[in-house]
Amino acid sequence: MLEEGDFTVIKLQGVTKFYQTELGKKYIFKDLSFEIPTDHNIAILGSNGAGKSTLFRLLAGSEYPNKGKVVTHLELSWPVALATGIHAEMTGRENTRFIGRINGVNDLLEYEDKVKAFAELGKNYELPVKTYSSGMRSRLAFACSIAIDFDVYLIDEVTSVGDAGFKRKAKQALLEKSRDASVIMVSHDMRDIRQFCDSAIVLHAGELTFYNDLDEGIRHYQAL
Amino acid sequence: MARKTKRNPWVIWKDVIFALFAREIRVGFNDRLGIGWAILQPIIFIFVLSFFRGRLDQGETHTIPTFVFIAFGMVLIQCFLQTFTAGVKAIKKNKALFAFRQVQPISVVLASGLFELLIKIFVSLGMGLMMYFLNLDFQLSDPLSFIFYFLILWLFSLSLGFLVGIAVLYIPEIDKIQSLMTRPLFFISGVFFSLQDFPSDYWWLLDWNPILHAIELSRFAAYPSYGLVGVSNSYLAICVLISTFLSLSVYQACWKKAISR
Numbered sequence: 034m035l036e037e038g039d040f041t042v043i044k045l046q047g048v049t050k051f052y053q054t055e056l057g058k059k060y061i062f063k064d065l066s067f068e069i070p071t072d073h074n075i076a077i078l079g080s081n082g083a084g085k086s087t088l089f090r091l092l093a094g095s096e097y098p099n100k101g102k103v104v105t106h107l108e109l110s111w112p113v114a115l116a117t118g119i120h121a122e123m124t125g126r127e128n129t130r131f132i133g134r135i136n137g138v139n140d141l142l143e144y145e146d147k148v149k150a151f152a153e154l155g156k157n158y159e160l161p162v163k164t165y166s167s168g169m170r171s172r173l174a175f176a177c178s179i180a181i182d183f184d185v186y187l188i189d190e191v192t193s194v195g196d197a198g199f200k201r202k203a204k205q206a207l208l209e210k211s212r213d214a215s216v217i218m219v220s221h222d223m224r225d226i227r228q229f230c231d232s233a234i235v236l237h238a239g240e241l242t243f244y245n246d247l248d249e250g251i252r253h254y255q256a257l
Numbered sequence: 258m259a260r261k262t263k264r265n266p267w268v269i270w271k272d273v274i275f276a277l278f279a280r281e282i283r284v285g286f287n288d289r290l291g292i293g294w295a296i297l298q299p300i301i302f303i304f305v306l307s308f309f310r311g312r313l314d315q316g317e318t319h320t321i322p323t324f325v326f327i328a329f330g331m332v333l334i335q336c337f338l339q340t341f342t343a344g345v346k347a348i349k350k351n352k353a354l355f356a357f358r359q360v361q362p363i364s365v366v367l368a369s370g371l372f373e374l375l376i377k378i379f380v381s382l383g384m385g386l387m388m389y390f391l392n393l394d395f396q397l398s399d400p401l402s403f404i405f406y407f408l409i410l411w412l413f414s415l416s417l418g419f420l421v422g423i424a425v426l427y428i429p430e431i432d433k434i435q436s437l438m439t440r441p442l443f444f445i446s447g448v449f450f451s452l453q454d455f456p457s458d459y460w461w462l463l464d465w466n467p468i469l470h471a472i473e474l475s476r477f478a479a480y481p482s483y484g485l486v487g488v489s490n491s492y493l494a495i496c497v498l499i500s501t502f503l504s505l506s507v508y509q510a511c512w513k514k515a516i517s518r
Contacts, residue, residue, distance in 0.1 A: 034329070052517070087375060090356070090517075093356065093358060094358030095355055095357070095516075096355075096516065096517040097513040097514075097516075099514070108261075111356050111357045111358070112356055114356075117355065117356045117357075118354055118356060118357060119352060120280065120284060122284050122287050123280070123284065125279075131279070131280055132357075133277050134272055134273075134275065134279075135272065135273055135276050135357050135359050135360060136261060136357070137261050137264045137268075137269065137272055137359075138261055139261065139292060147488070181261060182261060190422060200450040227327035
């Protein structure tokens with residue numbers, strides 16, 4: 034599974050992550066070493082507060098471990114959640130342009146039009162995001178990410194807000210990319226997870242366990 | 258689908274700061290009242306203050322027209338106060354953007370500092386234009402020095418704001434007292450007086466303040482007859498160097514921890 038060496042995995046090397054609280058350091062991970070294979074579409078399962086979002090943010094480089102590091106040669110997306118990087122006063126197009134610039138997209142105009150078509154926003158694309166419904170926002174956020182070529186897409190609950198039609202479309206887009214890209218996803222909706230993922234990582238008490246088979250992973254997670 | 262290019266770190270920096278700056282402008286100018294107020298407020302203050310000061314010394318203050326005298330003080334103290342506040346607020350305000358690994362706190366601070374600088378340049382040009390139309394006797398004999406003082410005061414304000422902005426992440430209460438702390442600066446930085454108005458025995462009460470130095474030096478750069486007493490450009494420059502160095506080192510030491518707070 035890992036024979037292609039570094040180019041198919043995300044390595045966590047001795048990662049320690051804690052948050053300072055009134056009761057002292059709250060450890061999420063202690064000296065955790067793990068290899069996440071990226072030739073699967075992976076669901077991250079874990080109970081509330083187990084550190085799913087933290088793991089996610091560490092992978093994306095939105096936060097940094099207190100010790101150790103995350104090593105990969107792959108291009109990872111930002112954690113695509115409902116509100117990341119979207120400014121409510123700016124229009125859908127302006128937000129798209131901003132995200133495109135940050136990520137170094139070559140042809141911004143082409144990118145904007147792709148996002149517009151994919152998110153099915155129509156004329157709303159030129160209106161401030163504060164006028165959008167939450168479904169429209171999630172479509173915009175998802176479209177901004179899927180329209181850029183990443184090796185791994187990190188998706189945080191964002192699909193749960195879209196309607197059935199959009200979910201189908203999102204799945205279709207990810208399937209088309211699945212030859213050279215994969216998904217790592219956090220969601221509490223098992224139906225969503227079954228739709229997008231084929232294997233799972235269960236996060237429990239600061240330890241990660243990889244399950245090649247999604248159903249096996251879900252069984253272990255529910256038995257926790 | 259949209260292609261990305263492999264960028265070297267410098268290009269990423271440039272792209273990110275440009276994107277953030279464009280965003281600042283876009284969102285900043287949404288607030289038309291705010292921008293209008295940014296331009297109008299110093300003008301009102303200058304009129305009021307120069308009216309009072311003008312009554313004391315018949316329209317000319319240490320060889321400078323009183324209006325111009327106050328205008329220098331006002332523009333520079335505003336440059337300090339607003340850039341400082343922008344620097345303090347930038348990190349907290351844009352926290353959501355750190356989800357993009359390309360966006361680091363320092364780029365956010367730089368972008369909002371640049372936006373403040375842009376506004377200040379507009380305010381200064383507007384002020385110059387107004388004085389021209391009011392037929393005020395205005396001279397700027399050493400514009401390069403003036404621009405230099407203006408820019409290093411901006412750098413000073415931004416780096417101090419940056420430092421306080423990082424501190425706020427650790428101790429949120431600082432945010433509440435910082436406006437209280439900076440308020441007196443308006444009165445002790447020589448906006449409506451000159452160091453020359455005071456007997457030199459009491460200068461030590463005021464001349465620790467680099468903003469006062471910047472204001473007095475700028476007046477002197479515009480009117481050599483104003484006379485340069487009690488202030489020095491090397492003191493100002495050293496203060497700026499220290500604050501910049503300090504903020505950059507504190508940032509380097511703790512930004513990775515700071516953004517996860």
